[in-house]
Amino acid sequence: QKEVEQDPGPLSVPEGAIVSLNCTYSNSAFQYFMWYRQYSRKGPELLMYTYSSGNKEDGRFTAQVDKSSKYISLFIRDSQPSDSATYLCAMTRMDSSYKLIFGSGTRLLVRP
Amino acid sequence: KAGVTQTPRYLIKTRGQQVTLSCSPISGHRSVSWYQQTPGQGLQFLFEYFSETQRNKGNFPGRFSGRQFSNSRSEMNVSTLELGDSALYLCASTSGATDTQYFGPGTRLTVL
Numbered sequence: 001q002k003e004v005e006q007d008p009g010p011l012s013v014p015e016g017a018i019v020s021l022n023c024t025y026s027n028s029a030f031q032y033f034m035w036y037r038q039y040s041r042k043g044p045e046l047l048m049y050t051y052s053s054g055n056k057e058d059g060r061f062t063a064q065v066d067k068s069s070k071y072i073s074l075f076i077r078d079s080q081p082s083d084s085a086t087y088l089c090a091m092t093r094m095d096s097s098y099k100l101i102f103g104s105g106t107r108l109l110v111r112p
Numbered sequence: 113k114a115g116v117t118q119t120p121r122y123l124i125k126t127r128g129q130q131v132t133l134s135c136s137p138i139s140g141h142r143s144v145s146w147y148q149q150t151p152g153q154g155l156q157f158l159f160e161y162f163s164e165t166q167r168n169k170g171n172f173p174g175r176f177s178g179r180q181f182s183n184s185r186s187e188m189n190v191s192t193l194e195l196g197d198s199a200l201y202l203c204a205s206t207s208g209a210t211d212t213q214y215f216g217p218g219t220r221l222t223v224l
Contacts, residue, residue, distance in 0.1 A: 032211060043116075043202055043215035044155075088155065097168035098143050098206045098213060102155040 003027050006089055006103030014111050019076040023089035023103045026070065030091040030101070033065050035074045038086045038105065047087075048074065079110045114139065116205050116216035124222045130191040133219045137184050137205030143167075144186040145213065146178060149200040158201075161186055190221075198223045 006023045013019055021035075032051055036044035048063040050056045050072075056063045064073040072091075076083055089103040117136045125131050137144050146158040157170040161180035178188040184205075190197055200220050204213040 034212070036215070041220075043217045046212055046214060049210075049212050090155075094211065097160050098145055098211065099157050099160060099168045099170070100145070100147075100155075100204075100213060101157070102147075104154045 001026065002104075003101050004089065004091060004103045007106055008104050010107040010109055012109045012111060013079055015079060015081060017079050017110070019079050019083070019108060019110075021074040021076075021087050021089075021106050021108070023072050023091075024070055025072075025091060025101075027093070027101075028067075028070065029093045031094045032092045033063070033072050034090045034100070035061075035063055036088040036090060037083075038088060040085075044088055079108075081110045081112050084108055084110050116203055116214055118201075118203050118216040118219050120219060121217065122220050122222075124224065125193050126224050127193055127195060129193050130189060131193060131221060132187055132189045133201055133203075133221075135186045135188075135203030135205075135216060137186070137203075138207070138214060141205035141207055141214075142184055143206035143208070144180055144184065145204045145206065146186070146188050147202045147204065148172070149202055149218070150198075155202070158188065193223045195223050197221065 034049040035047045038044045053067045060077045062075040086105040088105045090100040143162045145160040149155045159169045180186045200218040202218045204215045
């Protein structure tokens, strides 16, 4: 079983929809959670990072962490065609190293 | 601030050859991590360097090695290339202030 599970999609939504992306994890030692967006043939771009349970909002993006359920989410409001990309969750134990464990990524397509 | 830069962007090699990839982190970032991304395995951690010392290593064979220089620039080397080494190799530098990783555009290695 992988340490981080993420539905690969693809997820297809109409423009303006609210998108919900999720990851589950098995290692309770993970303390730091991130969401990256990756366009085709590009490197991952950091969208959000959170350290604790709860919600964090940045523009149209909201990251949610539930450590008790080992479940994290990313919500995208008013989705745009330019949001079409692969979204990767990542997490780390934050010990003496910055080793990130990634989910497999969810492909999102926002239809005009 | 300039982002993470990686050279070369594309590389074609044949089996048995060796290759060296280069990464320049964001100015002021002392940690550099390397990841391999393939369609089948996703993003996998290779190793992390901090102040010229390897702090953590992923589950890759000894053919994969790296180093970091005093100016924080890093190189990774893959010897005796195999077809399965074809991948996007990503470098990330980490901000010590926020513990967040920023990725470069990657080097796409094709092994024929």
